[in-house]
Amino acid sequence: MSTSKLDAVYRSILLTKFFTKGWGKPENLRRLFEFRKVVSNRDECFKLVEKDYPVTITKEQNLSDCRLLEGYFVTPMEKHLPGIVPEIAQKAHFQMLLPIHWQEQNCKPVCLHLAGTGDHYFWRRRNLMVKPLLKEGIGGIILENPFYGLRKPTDQVRSSLHNVSDIFVMGGCLILESLVLFHWCERNGLGPLGVTGLSMGGHMASLAATNWPKPLVLVPCLSWSTASAVFLQGVMAHSINWDLLESQYLSDGAYREKLSKMVTIVDEAFLAGKKFAQTYSQRMEAPNETTDQIIKNVIEPTYPLDITYKEKSLPHISEDVLSRKRKEVPIAMEAKKKFAQNENDKLKILLDENKIRQSLYDKLTSNEKFELESQDIEIINKLSEDSKREVLLKCKIDNKTFNSKIEPITTEIILEKSKVVNTKKIEAVPAIKDIEKPKTEKKSWNVTDLTSDLWVNLPFMKSSGKKIDIGKIHWRDREALQFMRGIMDECTHLSNFSIPYDTSLIIAVCAKHDAYVPREDVGALEEIWPGAEVRYVDAGHVSAYILHQSLFRSCIKEAFEKSKKKWTDGKHIE
Incomplete structure (x- = not known):
């Protein structure tokens, strides 16, 4: 599928550069890799945030068209990984808009909106998404991303994250902070609940949804199954100083080897092998399947083959092989x-x-x-x-x-x-x-x-081997790029996380010609989350963001309508 030229042009005129200080502290990366194993397991991650986690409301105001609340809480990430979140980012600020009158008293739908790249403060999501959805009877929570807006470090310029590790800190914070807000909504009698986001916000929403052990509306827009393709194959790859990352990566051989063993590259080959292993394991554990049935499945597969098995004695087979080999030599010479x-x-x-x-x-x-x-x-x-x-x-x-x-x-x-x-x-x-x-x-x-x-x-x-031109080489050609692919897949690939509780409430919206979020060789969303629905718009990333906001909102409304059918007396019915 061709990619949008507008995406490439738009990205080229932006001044934002990513990871200008490198990978981050190796020890922080190690801690994040270990923590990923916890947050990727719904049962374990859910225990990290108490149901009565303290939330402070600093402002409550009744406006002409809605009810406005503002508040904050300390990110649970600081509790579980002390010192890894910058001090200014430890306080999670949010804004909430609710309808003055709910359409149904026993049904008060609320959607959490996570920020995309460059979406600082609350105004953009408030005006483009939350206020229009209020007219549909859906409330909204706008959470400020770590490293953005009120939580941006003073020495950070715009959205330019200093370290690769910062993107994982951001993701870990948002996963746990989403749980805090979901618990808070339930305590205040709000629901059904949902989460959405555009671009990076869509992927963060997907990660957050994996750890809520109840039905949850999820509408990720202009995102996919992993962030690795975004930084290695998409147009944003040109905004990264790869030479700096490579020099840092190669500077400490012992530590590099230790870190590289902790990550796994997830591509289509990996997913195919994983699926085979699961299927094979299920077959071996199946109590009703006999050895004869397994053999029958092997020699009589469901897919067509152009090979017919004919039983022959071993001497005849050997003679055929020898005869064929004798004929191949003169044919090759000829x-x-x-x-x-x-x-x-x-x-x-x-x-x-x-x-x-x-x-x-x-x-x-x-x-x-x-x-x-x-x-x-x-x-x-x-x-x-x-x-x-x-x-x-x-x-x-x-x-x-x-x-x-x-x-x-x-x-x-x-x-x-x-x-x-x-x-x-x-x-x-x-x-x-x-x-x-x-x-x-x-x-x-x-x-x-x-x-x-x-x-x-x-x-x-002949290549000089000194500079990395990301537009001319494949990520497998350099060790530093392989490591970037590995850590991005390890910490962001949806196949490494739990499957959302109810995938029928997922509607993903993707751009066919997205140059920011390539979808090749990373695993399809429908395969990772069976039951999820994926819709496509005939546009690139930038044009879809500008022209299809109404479609994103309509998908959110549609998903909440599905959720309402499973919602009775303030809770979901099984």
Whole structure:
């Protein structure tokens, strides 16, 4: 699916940079990884926040269209991980808007709204989401994110989190603070309850919903199953100083090894293996399934196969295999000869059309080493792309060429769309010739669809290994990027958390062309949370945020209507 160009342009004009001070203290990362194991388990996490957790109301006011409350409480995160939350962020501020008159006295729906990236203070969510929903009879709580607004450290600029660890501190705080507010709502006779958010707020809402042991409306908008793709594959990846992160990561080998063992990369292969393990375990534990049934499932799968099993005696099978192997050798040799002949025929056509000289043709079709003179190089440059490929496939660069000293630039060679300048005569040998075992191991690079050694030996194709251009490399290509993927998946991937109590109350809204939140190779929301509904808008991240606010609100209203059907006498019915 194509991504939105508007997303990329919008991100490029923003000044916000992330993780400008690096990873954060290694000890803090270790503590967060350990704490993740607790908050990812609903039964254990729910015990961390008391039902009567103290909440202070500082303001209560009746306005013309609603009832306004403001308050605060100390984040439970400080209690369980002392010193990890900055002092200014330890006090969780919130604002609450309730209808003056409830549509139903026994049903007082309230939705918690979590902030997206850059959403400081309360005004944006209050005007765009909460007030319009008040007209539908749904109250709203607006919680200030740690590191944002009233909770922003004095030395932090805008939304620029200083450390990678800060995003995990923020997530841990919001999970526990959401539980505080849900408990507080229940004590005050409010419900059914729900949680929502846009972009980062949508993902934080998803994490918060995993730890409430009762039916809970969840409407995550413009988010997905993990934050790893956002920072490694989305447009926000360009707002991170990867060179700083890599240098810090490589500075302490012993500690790096210890931390890396604590994280797991969650991709589609991991999820497939996890699903297989669960299914296999269930089969082995199933009391009614006999060994014969298991064998039948293996040899008679439900999906179609193009293989027919025929029982044969072992001698006949061995003979068939040997016979086939004998036939494969001459076939392979014949194919090799045919390929070489075809290449020579194509070169003969170029010669007949006077596109190459006889001397160049003789070099390319010979079995001897040869040098390309400056006239030969000029002729090759004038060929079409296809013809140029045919010529280049017939030769490979000799290693000695580039081990020698470089002479002054005199000759220009144009390969593909790049301009390459080289001064040495290119010594080449036929590519069809039997491959000799190289003296030194070469590093394999998938540079183009041409697999000739020419491409991997040209100096301009070799990486310096110093700078990280996130737009040109895959996250698996550098160890620091792998670690970032690992810790993001470890602490934010929804598959590492409990499944929400009632997934039928989940309506996720995603943008088809979202360049901020890529959805490839990270696990689908519907598979992680069976029963959840995912809807898509034909837009990018930015355009969806601007144009589809009404859709987000309508999904919240619809999810609460579902919840009301399960709500009687102030509580959910099973």
